[in-house]
Structure formats: structure tokens, C-alpha cells
Amino acid sequence: MSTSKQPYFPPGTAYVDGDYLPLSEARLPILDWGFLHGDATYDVVHVWKGRFFRLDAHFDRFFRNVDRMHLEMELDRDGLAAILAECVRRSGLEDAFVEMICTRGMPAMPSRDPRDAINRVYAFAMPFGWVADEKQREKGLHLRIARSVTRISPHAVDPTVKNYHWLDLIMGLYEAYDQEAENVVLCDEAGNVTEGPGFNLFALIDGRMKTPASGVLEGITRKTAIDLCEMIQLPVDVTTLPADRVRGAQEVFITSTAGGIMPVTVIDDQPVADGEVGETTRRLDGLYWDKHDDPAWSTGVDELRRRHLSHADFRGRPSMSALRTP
Ligand SMILES: *Cc1c(COP(=O)(O)O)cnc(C)c1O
Secondary structure, three states, rough: OOOOOOOOOOOOOEEOOEEEEEEHHHOOOOOHHHHHHHOOOEEEEEEEEOEEEEEEEHHHHHHHHHHHHHOOOOHHHHHHHHHHHHHHHHHHHEEEEEEEEEEEEOOOOOOOOOHHEEEEEEEEEEEEEOOOOHHHHHEEEEEEEEEEEOOOOOOOOOOOOOOOOOOHHHHHHHHHHHOOEEEEEEOOOOOOOEEEEEEEEEEEOEEEEEEOOOOOOHHHHHHHHHHHHHHHOOOOEEEOOHHHHOOOOOOOEEEEEEOOOEEEEEEEEOOOOOOOOOOOEEEEHHHHHHHOOOOEEEEEEHHHHHHHHHHHHOOOOHHHHHHOOO
């Protein structure tokens, strides 16, 4: 690799230490345990055509996970909403990924005790990105079910807490690329499918939609797909899903904030059913995007900023009231 290569920073805005900066200028302290130990939790919500999608559901998950990891944030939901909306406004993006992160931070004195750490909050908005590119969304993904690596045990790292423990997923991607597949899902030790790098999986089997119950992050898009199945009166089983049953499914798709509901048409070099994108997958994908301007599931960026303006002064900094513990 050439040393003259420069990392690419997309346009976007980050929030670090009370300041808003271009993404390319945002830095974190090298001693932050979030970086050194993966000691952090995070969430990613998206903005589509100027509206946040299911922000409340993302906040429910994020604030619960911050608590579970014994992290403390001085921001409440309103304070954080103000910061996220301000990142999006400053980025000028209509379609964005908005990431919020709470890290262990670092202690105020020499200490290896996590209780001594001063926790930190970061956020940023960047252009919306997709797990599957345009061609893959049109024709369906070629997915590898990994053999060489299993998903980290849920008894070791709680997968329902969104986390940066991705080494298993990344190694799985290398296996997929070796096999000329485009993406990967990992199984648990018992050979049941779990999830892939940043997405959940669904399979239509015997006319019922199935998705793994455990060993996975409970994705907001997974929840949305389940809600949409209920809307079209398609029964859903949240259950164990052996890899062989997925290979023999009528339809398979993956779900993520990074792209919604995306078809899988080849698994381990074999077509799923006839190898065409399934009718149900297309229908759910259509409904998913239709829901993006439904006020029940979305909030305008400006509306959110106005609603929480009391939390940010004219420079967009959180006011003292927003910084105080709720
Ligand atoms: C974020 C993520 C997902 C998908 O969750 P969404 O809320 O739908 O974006 C699934 N698995 C892992 C490991 C993730 O990090």
C-alpha cells in the first residue's frame, strides 16, 4: 500500500468536547478506553430527506445500553437530540447517518478502575451509506455463512448492547471475500445463524418470516421489519434459525439502518429458491421507505432543533441546563 494514500473523510460534522467540527478535524484522546479497550456503546440513527427515522427507538436502546455498561452521561434525551440535530444541520446533509457514542473515557488520576473514568460523549453526522450497493440491492446479495469463525458468545459480550467488538465479524468478511461472496453472517457455537457486520437476518420459511431470537443486536430495522410483517399479516417467528434452514428458505433478506431491508439471493454460492429477489422482500422494502415521512415514525431535523432550542445556545453548544444530570 502506498504511503502517500490519504484517508478519505466524507463531508459531515462531529461533536467532540462541546465543539462542532468537520469530520476530518475531529480527534479523540488516544488514551480513551473506548478506543483502547472497545469500552463503549453507541447507536446509529439515520436521517432521510431531512427527517430522523425512529429516533425514539434508537434513544430507548442507547440510553438503556449506557446504563447497562455502567456508563454515565450528563446529557438527557433532549440534550442529546439537540446535539444530533445540530450535527445534521451543520453538515447540510439531507440523508445522513448520525452516530452517538458514549465511551468509558479516562480516569482523572492514574487508575485501572473503570469506576474512576470520566465518561465521554461523541457524535457525528455523515452521508447516508448502504450495507449493499445499488447493484446488490437490485439483484440481491451473495452472502457467506461463515465456517471459520463464530459470533462472540452472548455470555461473553452482550450482543444486545451495540458495541465495537467486531473482530469476529471482520474475520468473517475475509472468509466471505476468499469465497467470492459479498458479505457474511456468523453462526453461534450450535450452528444457528446470528447476524452480520451491522445487520440482522430474516428468512421466509414455509410461509412464515423467521429471525434469530438471541445472540444478536436487536436492530431497530429488525423491529421495523417485524412491525411491517404484522401490518401485512405475515406471521413472524423470533426463534432459533439453523444455517441449513436459511439455505433452504423461500426468501432471505438482511436489515440495517445502513440500507433498510436488502435482499439476499445467493448463499454459499447456491441460489436462494430461484435466485431472484423475493416478492415479500420487495414489498417490505417498499413499505419501509414509504414509512419515512410518516410522523408516527419520523421527526424533522428542524422540528427537533426548534423543540430543543433551549438546550443549545446560538453557537449550538449545549446549555448548562442540558449538561446537568436529568
Ligand atoms: C447496528 C447493528 C445491527 C443493525 O441494527 P439497526 O438498529 O437495524 O441498524 C445489527 N447487528 C449489529 C452487530 C449491529 O452493530
